[in-house]
Amino acid sequence: MSEPERPFRRLSPLTPLVRGFILVVAVLASTWDDVLGGGNIGPLGWLLLTMLLGGAVYGFASWLRTKYWIESDELRVDTGVVSRQSRRIRVDRLQGIDISQPFVARLFGLAELKMDVAGGGSREGSLAFLPLREAEELRAALLSRRDAVRAVEAAVEAAEPGDGASPAAPPAPVPERIIATLDPRTLIVSLLLSPESFAFVFAALFFGTLFAVVGNLGGVAVVPVLIGFALAQLRRLSAYYGFTVSETPNGLYVRRGLFEKDAQTITLARVQGVVVSEPLLWRGFGWAKLDVALAGYARSADSDGRPSASTVMPVAPRPLVIGLARRLLAEAGSPDPDVVALTPPPLRARWVAPVRRHFLFSGAGDGLVVSREGMVTRRTHVVPHARVQSLQLRQGPWQRRFGLADLQVDSPPGPVRVRARHRDAREARALLQRENDVARRARAARSPGPGLTG
């Protein structure tokens, strides 16, 4: 019952319309003819109209009851028509704020603000929908407020003044510097040359010949495969279209989307590792893709055709991708993953992995543990020493015969998975011990300042 004494704000009044847009369209479409026709819209029509009216009333009431305001370093959100809820989101707990524009919302110039809160892991706070401008302003206001609060907390803690990870956060405006964009031509070519295209051509040939041999349906059989492939690639195209990475005091800011616009901040302090992927057909162009693993952002890489939020750059020339990767690894002192010396497993690993042996590399270097694998799509997994969770040495019976073992670096859920496979067993054990020490030192070095020395 505590009425806010501060001025509160409301969501956009169009919110109920956007939320129920599908329903509105469906009802109008199904009853319009009848209304125009003779005025007799039948019981079903009445039912739908009643539902629509009820929905509108509820939506309006919900809009009326939803208020948000910032008070004493908390974002407060009051919601609920029947039972009221009051949520408080501590500003200093904000990990990142994403702005997303679902298609319908975009038609009305609205946006959803998604707040990523530490500890929860899941998205706890969401404000939908706000006018885009307002959403951007609120986002900037919250982030700069967070940085101010954190700066104060750091000063109070007063151990050492350097919050080294992010270069001194100025609280006022959010200057934005674009560091990478994706042009549509590259995107389209890259999608046509992706591993999925490879798979599609194979599937088409296989089913085509199969049906040509069995019956006379060669062409027809390819159609569903083609549709599936086209849909998956179109989904990627629309998700990655207009991909822009820019540099802000809060980290990297990623915007993307053709119909649905998404915006996301990658807080550098949350980076757990990166993956550079190079599909076979891209290598001729020297292209690569960059994915990042973020703490509390349990989304896997783009695997089943769904474009993923972990992607920092869907396709770009390799040097640019490496540059972005180094930016993301700022906490480890921005080392170059390519500088880490990667070595293949010993020759006798051919008895365990005759073909794959040629595509397995791993190594540990200044600030990073790196492994590379993959025949068709070459993936380079990179984890900073300071982000190693735990280490595992594994050995199966067949590996034991040849004195080989795997070393696995455990990371939080995400696309990154560093594994040194089929290494010499003694070397693997030594690596486990060494990496454990290095990781401990790197963790310890992180608290007072930037862990520059590996």
Next chain:
Amino acid sequence: MDDLFAPPDDAWQRVSPALARMRHVLVVLVAVLALVVLVVLALVLALPLGVWLSLVVVVGALAVLAWVQAGRNARRWGYAERDEDLYIRHGVMFRTLVVVPYGRMQYVDVHAGPLEQLFRIASVHLHTASPGTSARIPGLPASEAARLRDRLTSLGEAQAAGL
């Protein structure tokens, strides 16, 4: 030969022999169940005696194998509490050695199922931010499990490294 999975310092701390006993009991239970099924099958389907006997022999052989393997596996579990990390080793065929820094622990679970309670043992499970961390120690005497949990928790708090 075994130096690959040798303890980091001097020796592994072993788990309770009750773990092997519990697993042996499980093997026996399953074997008995299988025999009962076989008897029922023989009565219902009127299997020829030769077939039935060979099935019994197969089940018996499997049970013996499982008995031996369960014992070896249970005895193989070892852990070493160090100043800043915990080593766990397990597995006979597929061997694993895990190192979990205390600073990386998110929380510690102690679990004891009904059968484990009967044998007065429990398993301790360490969770890090990575689901891939398979840091579990089964077959600890209940008191040792509680001690380990408390020690790990306090060490984890003292050395917490954030994410």
